[in-house]
Amino acid sequence: MSDDRVGAVFSALGDPTRRHLLESLTHGRATISGLAAGLPVTRQAVSKHLATLGHAGLVRSERAGREVLFEITPGGMGEPARWMAEVGAEWDERLARLSELFAAEGGHE
Amino acid sequence: MSDDRVGAVFSALGDPTRRHLLESLTHGRATISGLAAGLPVTRQAVSKHLATLGHAGLVRSERAGREVLFEITPGGMGEPARWMAEVGAEWDERLARLSELFAAEGGHE
DNA sequence: GCGCTGTGCAACTATCTGGTTGCCCAATCG
DNA sequence: CGATTGGGCAACCAGATAGTTGCACAGCGC
Numbered sequence: 001m002s003d004d005r006v007g008a009v010f011s012a013l014g015d016p017t018r019r020h021l022l023e024s025l026t027h028g029r030a031t032i033s034g035l036a037a038g039l040p041v042t043r044q045a046v047s048k049h050l051a052t053l054g055h056a057g058l059v060r061s062e063r064a065g066r067e068v069l070f071e072i073t074p075g076g077m078g079e080p081a082r083w084m085a086e087v088g089a090e091w092d093e094r095l096a097r098l099s100e101l102f103a104a105e106g107g108h109e
Numbered sequence: 110m111s112d113d114r115v116g117a118v119f120s121a122l123g124d125p126t127r128r129h130l131l132e133s134l135t136h137g138r139a140t141i142s143g144l145a146a147g148l149p150v151t152r153q154a155v156s157k158h159l160a161t162l163g164h165a166g167l168v169r170s171e172r173a174g175r176e177v178l179f180e181i182t183p184g185g186m187g188e189p190a191r192w193m194a195e196v197g198a199e200w201d202e203r204l205a206r207l208s209e210l211f212a213a214e215g216g217h218e
Numbered sequence: 219g220c221g222c223t224g225t226g227c228a229a230c231t232a233t234c235t236g237g238t239t240g241c242c243c244a245a246t247c248g
Numbered sequence: 249c250g251a252t253t254g255g256g257c258a259a260c261c262a263g264a265t266a267g268t269t270g271c272a273c274a275g276c277g278c
Contacts, residue, residue, distance in 0.1 A: 014120030074200035
């Protein structure tokens with residue numbers, strides 16, 4: 001059903017800055033400026049990247065006063081992971097098991 | 110170690126045509142022209158896509174006379190899958206288990 | 219209220235990328 | 249041999265994209 005979403009997620013993960021942002025967010029919520037502080041790009045660039053990640057369903061935001069807190073969206077990588085599992089299952093034993101996991105827990109198209 | 114490779118794979122998977130090519134290749138080896146026949150793009154475009162997939166380590170080619178046969182590279186999605194598992198493990202029970210699978214079978218950085 | 223900090227919005231630029239067309243080369247088949 | 253078929257290479261084009269700067273605006277601290 002959501003081939004677009006899968007593509008959006010993979011495209012989002014294709015950018016090293018965005019992967020770095022996601023890695024940073026694994027440590028907890030953070031603001032745009034806070035995230036930008038640890039990167040060699042401007043705050044605006046980070047803001048755009050977060051928008052892209054949000055559009056891909058990988059992060060969500062929440063206002064807190066004048067700040068905006070971002071956090072990783074639970075399950076956002078589910079569908080892409082399932083796609084990889086299905087395509088790679090035949091050649092990768094581990095992905096084959098992942099495929100079983102996803103098949104068992106419902107979400108199939 | 111291979112952050113570049115992870116990025117290359119995700120970027121490659123971000124394109125719907127390339128995902129379609131990989132899905133086609135799950136049915137076995139195929140030639141460029143054969144793959145292009147089922148797509149709305151030219152043979153040259155498919156050739157470029159296959160080169161991109163090859164550069165990402167997802168497919169490999171083999172000459173056979175005047176034809177070139179492409180096939181999926183075993184394990185090509187391993188590292189990106191591990192990355193997704195590590196980042197998403199905290200929010201996705203299934204990815205958490207995948208992370209365990211990859212950790213158990215070695216390749217950790 | 220005033221200044222500072224955190225964001226948002228818009229315009230602009232340079233580069234990347236997917237796609238094309240055109241031509242050339244190699245191998246196969248009659 | 250000659251025609252056909254599968255690919256490679258290069259040039260070119262349009263749209264997407266990552267990045268910037270500049271300015272406006274809303275909360276918070278003093």
